[in-house]
Amino acid sequence: MTSASETMRGVGPTLPPSVKAGATRVRSAWWLARSRGRLDPEGVRILFYHRVSDDEDALAVAPRRFREQMEFVAAAGYAVIDLCKAADLLAAGLSLRKTIALNFDDGYQDVAENALPVLDELGFPATVFIATGATEGTASFAWYERQPPLLTWQEITELDRAGRLQFGAHTITHPNLLALSGEAARDEIAGSKLALEAKLEREVEAVCYPAGLFSDRDRGFVADSGFRLAVSCEPGVNRPGIDRFALRRRQIDRADSLLDFRAKLGGGHDSPLPLRGVYRRLRYGERKPKGSSRALARASLR
Numbered sequence: 147m148t149s150a151s152e153t154m155r156g157v158g159p160t161l162p163p164s165v166k167a168g169a170t171r172v173r174s175a176w177w178l179a180r181s182r183g184r185l186d187p188e189g190v191r192i193l194f195y196h197r198v199s200d201d202e203d204a205l206a207v208a209p210r211r212f213r214e215q216m217e218f219v220a221a222a223g224y225a226v227i228d229l230c231k232a233a234d235l236l237a238a239g240l241s242l243r244k245t246i247a248l249n250f251d252d253g254y255q256d257v258a259e260n261a262l263p264v265l266d267e268l269g270f271p272a273t274v275f276i277a278t279g280a281t282e283g284t285a286s287f288a289w290y291e292r293q294p295p296l297l298t299w300q301e302i303t304e305l306d307r308a309g310r311l312q313f314g315a316h317t318i319t320h321p322n323l324l325a326l327s328g329e330a331a332r333d334e335i336a337g338s339k340l341a342l343e344a345k346l347e348r349e350v351e352a353v354c355y356p357a358g359l360f361s362d363r364d365r366g367f368v369a370d371s372g373f374r375l376a377v378s379c380e381p382g383v384n385r386p387g388i389d390r391f392a393l394r395r396r397q398i399d400r401a402d403s404l405l406d407f408r409a410k411l412g413g414g415h416d417s418p419l420p421l422r423g424v425y426r427r428l429r430y431g432e433r434k435p436k437g438s439s440r441a442l443a444r445a446s447l448r
């Protein structure tokens with residue numbers, strides 16, 4: 147059994163799980179009352195997970211729940227499309243409806259064991275973001291006392307070739323980029339692209355900021371490194387005009403009921419939880435939102 151410490155740095159729950167679960171419930175109930183369960187079909191929502199496992203771990207969604215969620219997506223008539231394709235269609239100005247993309251962060255082995263069979267069954271693609279140093283064994287995730295098994299390079303290259311799962315970069319050591327010097331941040335970003343490309347023998351287009359933490363500087367490094375898109379952990383819907391280096395995503399949590407999942411899919415959780423910004427600034431030294439992409443984010447928060 148593994149456990150994710152609440153004092154971990156750089157990723158994972160941004161609020162204590164019980165507080166987060168309670169706040170999520172309230173929001174989902176409010177969404178249901180407001181929408182009567184109608185899913186907002188506009189734009190592309192990106193849903194992300196870490197592990198799919200029965201382990202007692204704040205980052206693990208139970209396989210039974212994962213299946214239930216994916217079957218709901220299929221029954222509700224959603225198209226699940228590749229993340230890079232989604233970014234391209236949005237950049238081309240297409241107004242997508244009832245479309246989502248799926249992500250798994252960090253490259254845990256249980257994603258192949260427990261999520262992949264469901265994705266195969268339903269024909270859903272997904273992107274898996276790996277920190278190349280963690281995969282290599284030269285870095286480890288600081289929030290685990292005992293880190294769950296990660297996919298090996300051999301598994302990653304085979305899965306990537308098979309095509310259901312596409313792999314993207316997640317830096318080398320999974321640092322808080324905001325705490326790094328410019329040179330170190332650039333090395334983490336560009337280095338993970340090179341390391342992953344050497345293994346996959348193809349161009350790597352997508353990168354995920356660890357814990358969604360990044361500045362305009364880091365966004366610049368991503369663009370300069372040749373990535374074609376980057377995902378954050380800012381919740382919300384992606385519409386044409388979205389910054390392709392700051393795509394929004396909503397995390398599916400271990401404690402989420404099917405109603406919580408429906409509300410996240412349907413637009414009931416498109417803005418951050420109240421006080422989340424304050425919490426993250428205190429915890430990570432994240433600066434106040436600014437810049438054009440943030441202005442866009444504010445404009446869409448309702």
Ligand SMILES: [Zn+2]
Pocket residue numbers: 157251252316320356357
């Ligand atoms: Zn991560």
